[in-house]
Every structure is written in C-alpha cells, then in structure tokens.
Amino acid sequence: PDAAASETARRRHLRLTKPPGSLGGLEELGIRLAGMAGACPPPVPGRPAVLVAAGDHGVLGRGVSPWPQEVTAEMVRNFCRGGAAVNALAATVGARVLVLDVGVAAGTEPHPLLRKARVRPGTADLSRGAAMDRREAARAALAGAEAAEELVREGTDLLVTGDMGIGNTTPAACLVAAFTGRPAAEVTGRGTGIDDATLALKVRVVEEALALHGPNPEDPLGTLAAVGGLEHAALAGAILYCAARRVPVVLDGISSCAAALAAAALSPPSSGYMVAGHLSAEPGAAVALKALGLKPLLDLGMRLGEGTGGLLAVPLVRAAARVLSEMATFEEAGVSEG
Amino acid sequence: PDAAASETARRRHLRLTKPPGSLGGLEELGIRLAGMAGACPPPVPGRPAVLVAAGDHGVLGRGVSPWPQEVTAEMVRNFCRGGAAVNALAATVGARVLVLDVGVAAGTEPHPLLRKARVRPGTADLSRGAAMDRREAARAALAGAEAAEELVREGTDLLVTGDMGIGNTTPAACLVAAFTGRPAAEVTGRGTGIDDATLALKVRVVEEALALHGPNPEDPLGTLAAVGGLEHAALAGAILYCAARRVPVVLDGISSCAAALAAAALSPPSSGYMVAGHLSAEPGAAVALKALGLKPLLDLGMRLGEGTGGLLAVPLVRAAARVLSEMATFEEAGVSEG
Missing domain, CATH: 3.40.50.10210 (Nicotinate-nucleotide-dimethylbenzimidazole phosphoribosyltransferase (CobT), large domain)
Structure with a gap:
C-alpha cells in the first residue's frame, strides 16, 4: 500500500463536513483503501x-x-x-x-x-x-x-x-x-x-x-x-x-x-x-x-x-470509499468549524 | 409484532441449508423482521x-x-x-x-x-x-x-x-x-x-x-x-x-x-x-x-x-430478510444433514 495516499486521505478526513474522527472505523478503512489504491479518493468498488x-x-x-x-x-x-x-x-x-x-x-x-x-x-x-x-x-x-x-x-x-x-x-x-x-x-x-x-x-x-x-x-x-x-x-x-x-x-x-x-x-x-x-x-x-x-x-x-x-x-x-469521494469539505460547503 | 410469524421464521431457520444458528445475529434479526411484518418470510426492504x-x-x-x-x-x-x-x-x-x-x-x-x-x-x-x-x-x-x-x-x-x-x-x-x-x-x-x-x-x-x-x-x-x-x-x-x-x-x-x-x-x-x-x-x-x-x-x-x-x-x-425468502431448505436442495 501507498503510505502517501493514505496520508492524503487522513488529511482529507479532517476537512470533510463532520467532526474529525466521527466516522470512526469507516475513516480508518477509507484511509487504508486509499493506500491500497494508491490514490485519494480511492475508487468506490462497483463490481x-x-x-x-x-x-x-x-x-x-x-x-x-x-x-x-x-x-x-x-x-x-x-x-x-x-x-x-x-x-x-x-x-x-x-x-x-x-x-x-x-x-x-x-x-x-x-x-x-x-x-x-x-x-x-x-x-x-x-x-x-x-x-x-x-x-x-x-x-x-x-x-x-x-x-x-x-x-x-x-x-x-x-x-x-x-x-x-x-x-x-x-x-x-x-x-x-x-x-x-x-x-x-x-x-x-x-x-x-x-x-x-x-x-x-x-x-x-x-x-x-x-x-x-x-x-x-x-x-x-x-x-x-x-x-x-x-x-x-x-x-x-x-x-x-x-x-x-x-x-x-x-x-x-x-x-x-x-x-x-x-x-x-x-x-x-x-x-x-x-x-x-x-x-x-x-x-x-x-x-x-x-x-x-x-x-x-x-x-x-x-x-x-x-x-x-x-x-x-x-x-x-463502499461507504468508506464513498465518503472520501463525495463528501464536501468545510470550505466547499460553507460550513463553520468548531 | 406477531409472535407466530417470528416462531415460523425461527423454525424455518432450522431447515435452511446451513448449520442451525450459524448466521448468528442475522437469524435473530430475520426472526424479528418476520414478527414486524406479521409474515414469514418478511419482505426484503427495497425502498x-x-x-x-x-x-x-x-x-x-x-x-x-x-x-x-x-x-x-x-x-x-x-x-x-x-x-x-x-x-x-x-x-x-x-x-x-x-x-x-x-x-x-x-x-x-x-x-x-x-x-x-x-x-x-x-x-x-x-x-x-x-x-x-x-x-x-x-x-x-x-x-x-x-x-x-x-x-x-x-x-x-x-x-x-x-x-x-x-x-x-x-x-x-x-x-x-x-x-x-x-x-x-x-x-x-x-x-x-x-x-x-x-x-x-x-x-x-x-x-x-x-x-x-x-x-x-x-x-x-x-x-x-x-x-x-x-x-x-x-x-x-x-x-x-x-x-x-x-x-x-x-x-x-x-x-x-x-x-x-x-x-x-x-x-x-x-x-x-x-x-x-x-x-x-x-x-x-x-x-x-x-x-x-x-x-x-x-x-x-x-x-x-x-x-x-x-x-x-x-x-x-435486507440480508436478514433475504435469507429467509431465498435460501433453500435441506429438502429442497437435497443436502444431507449433520
């Protein structure tokens, strides 16, 4: 797996419109999937x-x-x-x-x-x-x-x-x-x-x-x-x-x-x-x-x-990959932060 | 919920082609869904x-x-x-x-x-x-x-x-x-x-x-x-x-x-x-x-x-409902029992 892609996913999770870490194991899984794919966001498995x-x-x-x-x-x-x-x-x-x-x-x-x-x-x-x-x-x-x-x-x-x-x-x-x-x-x-x-x-x-x-x-x-x-x-x-x-x-x-x-x-x-x-x-x-x-x-x-x-x-x-590709960041959505 | 429908589901789970109880919590959920629907098998939620x-x-x-x-x-x-x-x-x-x-x-x-x-x-x-x-x-x-x-x-x-x-x-x-x-x-x-x-x-x-x-x-x-x-x-x-x-x-x-x-x-x-x-x-x-x-x-x-x-x-x-409606029984599938 690609550690840099995982790190990109980890940082992206901090910018998505939710409290950091609030998706728990789904965030960890998404970070791993990014590493496996060598890309962030990782592809959403369709088949x-x-x-x-x-x-x-x-x-x-x-x-x-x-x-x-x-x-x-x-x-x-x-x-x-x-x-x-x-x-x-x-x-x-x-x-x-x-x-x-x-x-x-x-x-x-x-x-x-x-x-x-x-x-x-x-x-x-x-x-x-x-x-x-x-x-x-x-x-x-x-x-x-x-x-x-x-x-x-x-x-x-x-x-x-x-x-x-x-x-x-x-x-x-x-x-x-x-x-x-x-x-x-x-x-x-x-x-x-x-x-x-x-x-x-x-x-x-x-x-x-x-x-x-x-x-x-x-x-x-x-x-x-x-x-x-x-x-x-x-x-x-x-x-x-x-x-x-x-x-x-x-x-x-x-x-x-x-x-x-x-x-x-x-x-x-x-x-x-x-x-x-x-x-x-x-x-x-x-x-x-x-x-x-x-x-x-x-x-x-x-x-x-x-x-x-x-x-x-x-x-x-699928959900773990999808949140990384489909969720808006705070900036994109115009949502204030805590 | 309808206790008779749940009991029918419980009995059906014993006849499906798998060791009894081997689907764990999915079996319990299916039994509850049958009770909610008042029918066994319960409908598979589609919407x-x-x-x-x-x-x-x-x-x-x-x-x-x-x-x-x-x-x-x-x-x-x-x-x-x-x-x-x-x-x-x-x-x-x-x-x-x-x-x-x-x-x-x-x-x-x-x-x-x-x-x-x-x-x-x-x-x-x-x-x-x-x-x-x-x-x-x-x-x-x-x-x-x-x-x-x-x-x-x-x-x-x-x-x-x-x-x-x-x-x-x-x-x-x-x-x-x-x-x-x-x-x-x-x-x-x-x-x-x-x-x-x-x-x-x-x-x-x-x-x-x-x-x-x-x-x-x-x-x-x-x-x-x-x-x-x-x-x-x-x-x-x-x-x-x-x-x-x-x-x-x-x-x-x-x-x-x-x-x-x-x-x-x-x-x-x-x-x-x-x-x-x-x-x-x-x-x-x-x-x-x-x-x-x-x-x-x-x-x-x-x-x-x-x-x-x-x-x-x-x-x-969905899976819990689906196993009750789609799985074959031992008799239907011609599978021997332990």
Missing part, C-alpha cells in the same frame, strides 16, 4: 465478487464433524443453483459468485458458476500424515490465483473470500496455530456447532497434527501441505493475486483467516490489501486477525463460512 | 429512507459544544446539496434522504429534500427552564409523524432515523437519564469530541437540568418538553408512526436512541419495530439500547449522527 473455494478433508474420518462428506458436493450444487446463504447475501450486496472446486471428493457437475481445478479428491488425514504434498498445495494456490485473475480481468474490483468443505475448520485451526504459535485449545472451535466431546476430540486431533508435522511458519507452502486444506491453499493464492493487482480482499471467517495467514507468510505486504469483514464466532479467527493486524468490521456471531460474513461488509467498504 | 430531523438548542449558550449554532442551518443546506456523510451513505445503500426542519434557529431555504415544520426557532435553555412547552413538543412529534407518513405513502418500507442539531447530545443525555434513571455522568459523552473540561461542564448542565425539572418518565411528552429537543420529539413521532404501520425503524446514534426511549414510553409495543443500527461511541446510546432491549448490529466507533450509523445497517436488514 464485488465472492470466490468460494471448495474441497474435502481426510481428517473428517477422525470424527471432527457430524456432517457427512457428501455435503461439500451437495452444497456446491446448492451454490450453483442459488439456494445457499452466500447466494442470498451476494444478491443483497450485488456481488458475483464464483465457485472453485479444488478437491471435492464426490466430484461436481459442470455449471457456469463453477470452475474445476481438482488437485486431488480431498486431502489425506492430516493427523496421520501430510494433508497433501507441496506440489499439490502449490497447484491449489495457483488455481485460486487463476480464479481471481479471471474475476479481476472481467471487472471485479473487490474480492470476498469464501470456503466450503466439511471438516475444514480442523485444518484451519492447525494453520492458525502453526502461523501464530498459539496452542490448539485456543484456536480450535465448534465449527458447525459440535458438542463438548467432539470439541475435545478436535483439539486433540489438532494437537496431534502439530506434534506430528512440527509445521514451520517460515515455510508457508510446507505448512499448507502438511496441515492445510486445498481450499485454504486456493484462497491464499487468490489473496496474493489480488494484493499484487492492488484489489482489496475482504476476508470472511476462520478458513479465510487461515488462508490469509498463509498469504501474509508468503508475502508480508499482502496483508495491506486485506480487510477483515467480520469476527467469526470460531475462536481462531480472532487470533488470526490479531496476528494480521486487522480489526473486523462486523461481529454478529456468525460462523457459516461460504463468504457470508465477508459479503455483509461490502457495503461498509 | 429505505433516512429522515433527518433538525433543530437548535438554547442550552448551547452554556458552552456544551465548541461548534457555533449556525452550523445546524449550514449542515441542513449541505444535506440538501448532497455534500454530507448522510448523503454518501444513503447513496451507498440506495436510501432516499428527507430533511425535516422542526426548529433551526437561523432558518432554512426551501428545497425539494426539505420539509419545514418549524415549531419554534430552537429550544430554550433546558438548564434554566423548560426547553419548550408540552404543545410545542406535541407539534414537533406530529411533524415527525407527518414526515414519516409522507415517506411511507410514497413507498418507504424501512425508515432510518437521523438528526442534526448543534448541542443536541446534551438534551439527548437528559432524555436517556430521565427515561432510564441512570446518572448524568454515565450517559453524557463527548458529542462532537469535546475536551475534559467541557465534558465536566456538560455533565453538570445535565445534572442541573434533571434536578430542576425532575422529569417523570411516565409523562413522556412532559419529559420531552422539559429536557428534550425538537428533533428528538420529531423522531419519536416518526418512530411511533412507523411502528403503527409495521414499518421497521433503524435507529442511528444517541439522539435517535433518546427519541426511541420517548417513543417506547409513549407506546411500549413500538420497541418491537426498532432495529439498533449501530452502537454509537456516545455512552448514553448503550444505556438506551439496553433499556430498549436492543442489540446493535454495528460497532464502528461512530458518533456523527445524521442517520449515518443507521444507514450502514440497511444492507444487514
């Missing part, structure tokens, strides 16, 4: 998109979720038909939906909203071996970058990251633990809403995976391969592509945050293009956002994924 | 509007704000010309803007976005006598209801309350203290951003006003007259009109919350049609929302008023 990366997880065999694996493929079909939460929220904020199959075990049917880049039919059980090999992690990341490239080429000026994958909060917790150094118990949560016994098992599985692999946060690709998911790798690639193109990325919940940690480890400046859409109820999200230095815009106790929490923040991003 | 009630305050003479009184009229002109924060945020969410002059001391020029119902040229100093008499408070409330009536007649299906009035966080604090019984120091804040000395003076002024009038919360009109503002009375009237018409009302900051307390005191069921758009940085807002039993949707540290924080919540209201 947002949500990229929902989908994959399956061998660790599901350990019993970390009560939901059956076929739900991943069933939900991908639901996304394509427009019946999921991500569709309703994307329609609310005028966002395009693109689904990326990077490894749905049951396979997916062709659809105009779906891109297939199936690296493998789901990961292996990360608690007993590597989830995938480094080449597979790299291929998934590249598939995410290619999906983002298609979107940006076709006009997307704000990307929301989304995920689908039954069992994917377990690799997400592993990634957050690996990249932040926090213990499993602190970053592992109830996902879709598991009971106490399943949560205890899930924490143990994360601990076992961390003990087995000893993932090195300075080797982000190796960490993704050892304890990550295909959709996490794909979202990391999408985030890196957007950051390189100066397109702001709105993060959704725990899987997006885990992918963002991987992206920031691969390229630290990429965090400058990330916006934390919301604070997921999943505890690892708060840990990840703190490590990334990001403050979430919304906190509605959501824990669905799919990009839903990120989509709800799109109007806030 | 929101923000009503910005403007008035001046005799208590400004006590030095409670560094901003000069003429700023109220200057900002009304800024609203009409489209240069204020409320205009940028209304445009972002597709809301109509209507400004209501219920007592701008310097007067206002005619404009298509402006309605004039000037009850008096600002209130008297509430720390030394009644801000206005009961008839004036009633006339201001009626002017607010009439403005809301015009909006609803012309299609508004979601009202955001907004305010403009230099010095108006002092009467707002008085109203919150009067209706909740909390002490002045707990509900009085920095408004536009006053320094410690001015805040101490402001707390004393609120204490003096409460001691002078001993406002009775069971006499809401008398309380508005003694320690309120013309815009607070107007917004209370607008809220009551919308509640009677089952139109949801999104509250903005401290002045809207103070008006909402008056409305709820006049008609307790009206709180069932209120949505807390955001948590203002002004401390009285949290106190008022708690008394109203409302959880704020956003918390961005905003303290501008004008309806800005309420407008930012409009997409959340």
Whole structure:
C-alpha cells in the first residue's frame, strides 16, 4: 500500500463536513483503501465478487464433524443453483459468485458458476500424515490465483473470500496455530456447532497434527501441505493475486483467516490489501486477525463460512470509499468549524 | 409484532441449508423482521429512507459544544446539496434522504429534500427552564409523524432515523437519564469530541437540568418538553408512526436512541419495530439500547449522527430478510444433514 495516499486521505478526513474522527472505523478503512489504491479518493468498488473455494478433508474420518462428506458436493450444487446463504447475501450486496472446486471428493457437475481445478479428491488425514504434498498445495494456490485473475480481468474490483468443505475448520485451526504459535485449545472451535466431546476430540486431533508435522511458519507452502486444506491453499493464492493487482480482499471467517495467514507468510505486504469483514464466532479467527493486524468490521456471531460474513461488509467498504469521494469539505460547503 | 410469524421464521431457520444458528445475529434479526411484518418470510426492504430531523438548542449558550449554532442551518443546506456523510451513505445503500426542519434557529431555504415544520426557532435553555412547552413538543412529534407518513405513502418500507442539531447530545443525555434513571455522568459523552473540561461542564448542565425539572418518565411528552429537543420529539413521532404501520425503524446514534426511549414510553409495543443500527461511541446510546432491549448490529466507533450509523445497517436488514425468502431448505436442495 501507498503510505502517501493514505496520508492524503487522513488529511482529507479532517476537512470533510463532520467532526474529525466521527466516522470512526469507516475513516480508518477509507484511509487504508486509499493506500491500497494508491490514490485519494480511492475508487468506490462497483463490481464485488465472492470466490468460494471448495474441497474435502481426510481428517473428517477422525470424527471432527457430524456432517457427512457428501455435503461439500451437495452444497456446491446448492451454490450453483442459488439456494445457499452466500447466494442470498451476494444478491443483497450485488456481488458475483464464483465457485472453485479444488478437491471435492464426490466430484461436481459442470455449471457456469463453477470452475474445476481438482488437485486431488480431498486431502489425506492430516493427523496421520501430510494433508497433501507441496506440489499439490502449490497447484491449489495457483488455481485460486487463476480464479481471481479471471474475476479481476472481467471487472471485479473487490474480492470476498469464501470456503466450503466439511471438516475444514480442523485444518484451519492447525494453520492458525502453526502461523501464530498459539496452542490448539485456543484456536480450535465448534465449527458447525459440535458438542463438548467432539470439541475435545478436535483439539486433540489438532494437537496431534502439530506434534506430528512440527509445521514451520517460515515455510508457508510446507505448512499448507502438511496441515492445510486445498481450499485454504486456493484462497491464499487468490489473496496474493489480488494484493499484487492492488484489489482489496475482504476476508470472511476462520478458513479465510487461515488462508490469509498463509498469504501474509508468503508475502508480508499482502496483508495491506486485506480487510477483515467480520469476527467469526470460531475462536481462531480472532487470533488470526490479531496476528494480521486487522480489526473486523462486523461481529454478529456468525460462523457459516461460504463468504457470508465477508459479503455483509461490502457495503461498509463502499461507504468508506464513498465518503472520501463525495463528501464536501468545510470550505466547499460553507460550513463553520468548531 | 406477531409472535407466530417470528416462531415460523425461527423454525424455518432450522431447515435452511446451513448449520442451525450459524448466521448468528442475522437469524435473530430475520426472526424479528418476520414478527414486524406479521409474515414469514418478511419482505426484503427495497425502498429505505433516512429522515433527518433538525433543530437548535438554547442550552448551547452554556458552552456544551465548541461548534457555533449556525452550523445546524449550514449542515441542513449541505444535506440538501448532497455534500454530507448522510448523503454518501444513503447513496451507498440506495436510501432516499428527507430533511425535516422542526426548529433551526437561523432558518432554512426551501428545497425539494426539505420539509419545514418549524415549531419554534430552537429550544430554550433546558438548564434554566423548560426547553419548550408540552404543545410545542406535541407539534414537533406530529411533524415527525407527518414526515414519516409522507415517506411511507410514497413507498418507504424501512425508515432510518437521523438528526442534526448543534448541542443536541446534551438534551439527548437528559432524555436517556430521565427515561432510564441512570446518572448524568454515565450517559453524557463527548458529542462532537469535546475536551475534559467541557465534558465536566456538560455533565453538570445535565445534572442541573434533571434536578430542576425532575422529569417523570411516565409523562413522556412532559419529559420531552422539559429536557428534550425538537428533533428528538420529531423522531419519536416518526418512530411511533412507523411502528403503527409495521414499518421497521433503524435507529442511528444517541439522539435517535433518546427519541426511541420517548417513543417506547409513549407506546411500549413500538420497541418491537426498532432495529439498533449501530452502537454509537456516545455512552448514553448503550444505556438506551439496553433499556430498549436492543442489540446493535454495528460497532464502528461512530458518533456523527445524521442517520449515518443507521444507514450502514440497511444492507444487514435486507440480508436478514433475504435469507429467509431465498435460501433453500435441506429438502429442497437435497443436502444431507449433520
């Protein structure tokens, strides 16, 4: 990001017709958007998109979720038909939906909203071996970058990251633990809403995976391969592509945050293009956002994924940019000052 | 609100293709919207509007704000010309803007976005006598209801309350203290951003006003007259009109919350049609929302008023309604359950 453009935005906020600082977090966001765009006022995003990366997880065999694996493929079909939460929220904020199959075990049917880049039919059980090999992690990341490239080429000026994958909060917790150094118990949560016994098992599985692999946060690709998911790798690639193109990325919940940690480890400046859409109820999200230095815009106790929490923040991003371009200054409006 | 429609929405949320409860506060909001509409799914608001009630305050003479009184009229002109924060945020969410002059001391020029119902040229100093008499408070409330009536007649299906009035966080604090019984120091804040000395003076002024009038919360009109503002009375009237018409009302900051307390005191069921758009940085807002039993949707540290924080919540209201009408159930989508 461009510090001079951010500074211009900061100074402009002092001249707009409102008490200084009275728009709170919206001012801070506008200042960041100016830095991302390298211009003040920053452009108002007009064509947002949500990229929902989908994959399956061998660790599901350990019993970390009560939901059956076929739900991943069933939900991908639901996304394509427009019946999921991500569709309703994307329609609310005028966002395009693109689904990326990077490894749905049951396979997916062709659809105009779906891109297939199936690296493998789901990961292996990360608690007993590597989830995938480094080449597979790299291929998934590249598939995410290619999906983002298609979107940006076709006009997307704000990307929301989304995920689908039954069992994917377990690799997400592993990634957050690996990249932040926090213990499993602190970053592992109830996902879709598991009971106490399943949560205890899930924490143990994360601990076992961390003990087995000893993932090195300075080797982000190796960490993704050892304890990550295909959709996490794909979202990391999408985030890196957007950051390189100066397109702001709105993060959704725990899987997006885990992918963002991987992206920031691969390229630290990429965090400058990330916006934390919301604070997921999943505890690892708060840990990840703190490590990334990001403050979430919304906190509605959501824990669905799919990009839903990120989509709800799109109007806030638009509003933050819009006040910088459309509000009059005290001089322009002939308004006295306090 | 209609408890049966809310219960239908609650049950429907358990059948939609997502883990139960995973949309958090958005589910709770949708359940409330169904109750307001008396139907599940509730309609998705397509024509929101923000009503910005403007008035001046005799208590400004006590030095409670560094901003000069003429700023109220200057900002009304800024609203009409489209240069204020409320205009940028209304445009972002597709809301109509209507400004209501219920007592701008310097007067206002005619404009298509402006309605004039000037009850008096600002209130008297509430720390030394009644801000206005009961008839004036009633006339201001009626002017607010009439403005809301015009909006609803012309299609508004979601009202955001907004305010403009230099010095108006002092009467707002008085109203919150009067209706909740909390002490002045707990509900009085920095408004536009006053320094410690001015805040101490402001707390004393609120204490003096409460001691002078001993406002009775069971006499809401008398309380508005003694320690309120013309815009607070107007917004209370607008809220009551919308509640009677089952139109949801999104509250903005401290002045809207103070008006909402008056409305709820006049008609307790009206709180069932209120949505807390955001948590203002002004401390009285949290106190008022708690008394109203409302959880704020956003918390961005905003303290501008004008309806800005309420407008930012409009997409959340739309999203909450939309998931209930557009999402598929497990059966419809052929998705397995956990």
